[in-house]
Amino acid sequence: MATDIKNGGAGKDVGVYIVLLILAAIQFVIGYQGISDSQKLLWMLIVAIIEAAVALLFFMHLTDNKGLRWFVLVFVVAVLVFMQYGWTDSFRAGHGVPWAQVE
Amino acid sequence: MHDMSHAVHHGEPTSFIRKHVFSLDHKVIGKQYYGMALIAVFIAMVLSWIMRLHLGWSNLAIPGLHLLSKNGAPGDVPTPEYYLQLMTMHGTIMVFFVLTTAPFTAFGNYFLPIQTGAEDMPFPHFNMMSFWVTFSGFIVLISSFFVSDGPTLGGWTQYAPLSAAGAVTGPGQGWGVVLWAISIGLFCVGQLFGSLNFITTTLDMRCKGMSLMRLPLSAWAWFLTSVMGLGAFAVLMPAVILLILDHLAGTSFFVASNLVINDQVLPHSGGSTLLWQHLFWFFGHPEVYIALVPGMGITSHVLITNMRRPMLSHRVLIYSMGALVVLSYMVYGHHMFVAGMNPISSLAFSFPTLIITIPSTIIVLIWLGSLYGSKLRINSASLFALGFISMFISGGVSGFFLAQPSIDIMLHATYFVVGHFHLVMAVAAMFGIFAGTYFWFPKMFGRMMNEPLGKIHFWCSFVGAYCIFMPFHYLGIAGNIRRYQAMVDDYLVPLIPVHKFITIAALFTGAAQLIFLYNLIYSRFKGPKAPNDNPWEGTSLEWSTATPPPHNNWGDKMPVVYHDPYQYSVEGAKQDFIMQASPEPVHSADEEK
Amino acid sequence: MSQADVTMHGNAAVMAEPAFSVPAKKMAMWLFIIADSATFAGCLVAYGFDRNATPNWPRPFESITNVAIMTAILLTSSLTMLFAVRWADKGDKGKAFRWMMITALLGAVFAVLHIREWIELIDKGVTLFHNPWGTSLFGSFFFGVTGLHLLHVTGGVIALLAVGIRYRGGRYKADDLEVTGLYWHFVDMVWMFVVPLIYLLNLSH
Numbered sequence: 001m002a003t004d005i006k007n008g009g010a011g012k013d014v015g016v017y018i019v020l021l022i023l024a025a026i027q028f029v030i031g032y033q034g035i036s037d038s039q040k041l042l043w044m045l046i047v048a049i050i051e052a053a054v055a056l057l058f059f060m061h062l063t064d065n066k067g068l069r070w071f072v073l074v075f076v077v078a079v080l081v082f083m084q085y086g087w088t089d090s091f092r093a094g095h096g097v098p099w100a101q102v103e
Numbered sequence: 104m105h106d107m108s109h110a111v112h113h114g115e116p117t118s119f120i121r122k123h124v125f126s127l128d129h130k131v132i133g134k135q136y137y138g139m140a141l142i143a144v145f146i147a148m149v150l151s152w153i154m155r156l157h158l159g160w161s162n163l164a165i166p167g168l169h170l171l172s173k174n175g176a177p178g179d180v181p182t183p184e185y186y187l188q189l190m191t192m193h194g195t196i197m198v199f200f201v202l203t204t205a206p207f208t209a210f211g212n213y214f215l216p217i218q219t220g221a222e223d224m225p226f227p228h229f230n231m232m233s234f235w236v237t238f239s240g241f242i243v244l245i246s247s248f249f250v251s252d253g254p255t256l257g258g259w260t261q262y263a264p265l266s267a268a269g270a271v272t273g274p275g276q277g278w279g280v281v282l283w284a285i286s287i288g289l290f291c292v293g294q295l296f297g298s299l300n301f302i303t304t305t306l307d308m309r310c311k312g313m314s315l316m317r318l319p320l321s322a323w324a325w326f327l328t329s330v331m332g333l334g335a336f337a338v339l340m341p342a343v344i345l346l347i348l349d350h351l352a353g354t355s356f357f358v359a360s361n362l363v364i365n366d367q368v369l370p371h372s373g374g375s376t377l378l379w380q381h382l383f384w385f386f387g388h389p390e391v392y393i394a395l396v397p398g399m400g401i402t403s404h405v406l407i408t409n410m411r412r413p414m415l416s417h418r419v420l421i422y423s424m425g426a427l428v429v430l431s432y433m434v435y436g437h438h439m440f441v442a443g444m445n446p447i448s449s450l451a452f453s454f455p456t457l458i459i460t461i462p463s464t465i466i467v468l469i470w471l472g473s474l475y476g477s478k479l480r481i482n483s484a485s486l487f488a489l490g491f492i493s494m495f496i497s498g499g500v501s502g503f504f505l506a507q508p509s510i511d512i513m514l515h516a517t518y519f520v521v522g523h524f525h526l527v528m529a530v531a532a533m534f535g536i537f538a539g540t541y542f543w544f545p546k547m548f549g550r551m552m553n554e555p556l557g558k559i560h561f562w563c564s565f566v567g568a569y570c571i572f573m574p575f576h577y578l579g580i581a582g583n584i585r586r587y588q589a590m591v592d593d594y595l596v597p598l599i600p601v602h603k604f605i606t607i608a609a610l611f612t613g614a615a616q617l618i619f620l621y622n623l624i625y626s627r628f629k630g631p632k633a634p635n636d637n638p639w640e641g642t643s644l645e646w647s648t649a650t651p652p653p654h655n656n657w658g659d660k661m662p663v664v665y666h667d668p669y670q671y672s673v674e675g676a677k678q679d680f681i682m683q684a685s686p687e688p689v690h691s692a693d694e695e696k
Numbered sequence: 697m698s699q700a701d702v703t704m705h706g707n708a709a710v711m712a713e714p715a716f717s718v719p720a721k722k723m724a725m726w727l728f729i730i731a732d733s734a735t736f737a738g739c740l741v742a743y744g745f746d747r748n749a750t751p752n753w754p755r756p757f758e759s760i761t762n763v764a765i766m767t768a769i770l771l772t773s774s775l776t777m778l779f780a781v782r783w784a785d786k787g788d789k790g791k792a793f794r795w796m797m798i799t800a801l802l803g804a805v806f807a808v809l810h811i812r813e814w815i816e817l818i819d820k821g822v823t824l825f826h827n828p829w830g831t832s833l834f835g836s837f838f839f840g841v842t843g844l845h846l847l848h849v850t851g852g853v854i855a856l857l858a859v860g861i862r863y864r865g866g867r868y869k870a871d872d873l874e875v876t877g878l879y880w881h882f883v884d885m886v887w888m889f890v891v892p893l894i895y896l897l898n899l900s901h
Contacts, residue, residue, distance in 0.1 A: 220711075221711075225699075225702070225703045225720035225721070225724070226703065226720070226724065227699075295731055298727075298731075299724050299727050299728065299731075302723070302727055303703075303720040303723050303724050303727070304720075306714060306715035306716070306718075306720075306723055307703075307706060307714040307715065307718070307719055307720040307723055308711065308720065309711060309712040310710060310711055310712060311710055311711060311712055312712065313712050314712065315715065333727060333730060333731045333734075334730075334731065334734050336731075337731035337732065337734040337735045337738070338734050338735065338737075338738040340735060341735050341738045341739050341742075341844075342738065345742065345840070348824065348836070348840070352824045352825065353824065353825035354824050354825050354832070354833075354836040354840075355825070355832060355833065355836070356742065356746070356833070356836060372831065372832055372833075373746070373750055373831040373832055373833045374746065374833065375745060375746055375749055378742055378745050378746065381745070382738060382742060385738070661710040661711075
């Protein structure tokens with residue numbers, strides 16, 4: 001309920017907003033680094049997950065509710081993780097053998 | 104009991120349309136779902152009859168079949184393609200519009216809010232839309248019988264590229280597939296609305312004193328099923344939208360480059376056929392449990408009431424069903440062992456598939472252990488609940504074999520798998536529906552169903568189902584490929600007598616369902632009145648309210664729950680059971696706090 | 697009590713405490729968000745699956761200015777949404793409504809910028825099934841994934857307008873604003889994944 005939001009004021013919102021802007025900027029910087037695609041992907045995803053966590057906790061107020069936090073976290077993470085089985089086939093389709101070295 | 108201060112959700116409607124058609128009442132919506140499933144199951148059953156007749160006697164003319172499709176059945180004998188079209192429609196209608204709707208959304212809609220002590224679901228408009236969107240999906244699916252070259256022939260799984268490459272791949276692969284995909288897309292939307300309502304009902308709409316652990320096992324089963332539905336249908340929906348785009352917008356998500364079909368080079372390029380399977384089965388395996396888990400809940404609920412004692416462990420049963428929910432997302436690839444999937448993933452899928460047998464086995468052992476030594480009241484409902492357990496075990500045992508990729512690769516394309524999933528998922532879920540129908544009919548309509556007819560129906564269905572599906576395993580081991588429309592190879596010809604036997608058994612078992620239909624319709628109007636509000640001497644909340652329940656379920660007084668769901672054979676109690684809403688104290692140490 | 701009140705606050709007189717103390721309406725929004733993230737993840741995994749399996753995937757994006765501006769706008773709109781909810785909590789309807797409309801406006805600007813970008817790409821010959829740079833899947837997934845997101849933004853703008861106006865009219869309460877806000881933050885959050893995967897991995901340098 002809206003009345004639950006007691007801790008912090010608009011100042012905290014602005015602080016979190018600036019953090020998110022910086023994180024988004026970091027993503028763009030990573031995009032321009034001369035590193036391999038897989039490394040780029042890894043780092044950008046890590047930043048994106050941090051961003052999502054910050055937004056969930058502070059913008060969507062999951063800090064206030066431990067029970068809901070675990071419910072959402074377990075549900076989403078489980079569904080998203082179990083979706084990742086397909087990658088082995090993706091690699092094989094592209095490179096002909098399981099776990100081919102990606103150049 | 105509390106007084107009039109309860110929430111008035113929506114006034115009782117008076118017009119016919121708002122009362123029986125576009126009703127917001129979860130009980131009416133539940134009955135609408137049941138009615139739709141009933142129509143669907145008989146359509147799909149007739150389709151299976153046609154298929155079975157054709158398999159037993161491949162030149163047999165089935166009178167009137169040409170009326171359904173002139174091209175598909177010239178001279179009333181189905182063509183090979185039409186056989187596949189019938190098979191696809193049988194599978195799609197059964198899996199989506201019968202096995203998902205009847206045990207889950209039909210009974211769940213009717214009894215979940217009552218068992219949690221709610222007046223209605225929190226979002227009745229979504230609930231109404233859920234049914235009507237699902238129903239329009241059903242209409243769209245049926246309408247594909249009447250487009251120029253008939254419904255799709257791709258199987259209920261619609262494997263790409265057969266499904267995605269368009270009309271060039273065969274009759275029904277143009278508009279048939281598009282209509283199929285639209286129908287399933289609508290179905291997903293409907294079930295997502297439904298799941299949203301089910302979960303919020305369970306979490307947020309319980310009456311005073313109804314803690315989560317005090318919910319009956321059937322309510323738990325519906326809740327867990329909707330948790331599965333929420334994730335699964337949300338992924339199938341984009342998958343079918345991509346499939347529609349492949350057909351209508353010229354994309355090639357699921358069609359690889361340079362594919363030649365029927366001497367035509369397809370214009371598509373770049374897609375992946377395995378991608379469809381990954382997306383589909385990510386939904387498809389939870390779907391199997393969506394069909395099955397409500398039946399587990401209904402079976403447990405029915406058995407406990409008739410055993411007059413609770414299960415050995417309420418909690419472990421709930422945790423095991425929860426484990427099934429989680430594991431159901433992790434094992435989907437065992438449907439794809441023969442699809443040319445990476446062998447590493449085969450291993451990764453095989454392991455959780457074997458693990459999923461552990462909670463299943465625990466559930467079965469709890470059932471059997473609780474049944475052991477109990478004085479089970481034998482009636483139609485409890486017989487069908489026993490039948491559910493029997494089917495679940497028989498079908499589950501063959502699952503052990505199929506979980507191993509090395510064996511599955513030999514058996515997957517044969518009748519062995521067909522027998523496996525029909526027993527464990529289809530017949531078991533169907534028995535759950537029957538158990539629920541016989542059990543809850545007095546509450547829904549205020550009349551009793553005919554018991555002798557119910558028992559005849561059970562024994563015919565039970566024996567019949569085994570006569571149909573046990574030989575399937577034999578056929579599979581003998582190498583009989585599934586989806587063949589006629590047995591013409593040297594090694595298959597000797598198997599034709601088995602097929603004839605199965606066909607006769609199928610006709611017999613199907614005919615036995617007419618007994619059920621007669622019983623249902625006759626009892627609805629002419630059956631003896633239920634003796635009281637609680638004919639089975641149950642304890643959960645649905646037996647505390649009037650029969651049939653009033654519009655807001657409880658009349659003037661909201662219920663208050665004082666006990667665990669299954670207080671049977673309580674020492675020192677006035678009767679041998681104490682209802683959840685009864686303030687009578689229970690002097691036993693093990694009641695949950 | 698009206699039904700809206702029950703779904704928003706529960707009914708403590710006759711009902712048990714909601715699980716996690718989250719009443720039905722907010723719970724439903726969270727469940728929708730869970731389901732929708734599965735939908736988006738399904739699309740993004742499909743994109744990754746095909747991108748990874750396709751040699752010479754096109755990398756057409758030269759400038760990221762437009763995307764950067766869009767990202768900043770969407771993030772800012774999340775902030776203004778928070779302001780709206782805070783003012784609504786304090787009971788200042790006028791300010792809450794104004795911030796809500798600013799949020800909707802920012803959402804609309806985002807959508808316009810996005811459509812402008814689409815039109816530019818379409819002018820270059822990119823369609824769902826063809827593009828000048830290589831595999832046709834690029835256009836399919838680009839329009840598919842960003843289109844799904846754009847659909848959510850458009851729906852969000854309409855929801856913001858509808859809820860805002862009804863809030864000013866007194867039909868909706870501060871809690872409804874917060875539930876709408878949850879959706880809007882979610883749309884923002886998804887964009888954090890769409891940008892790196894669709895745009896930044898396909899830069900042309």
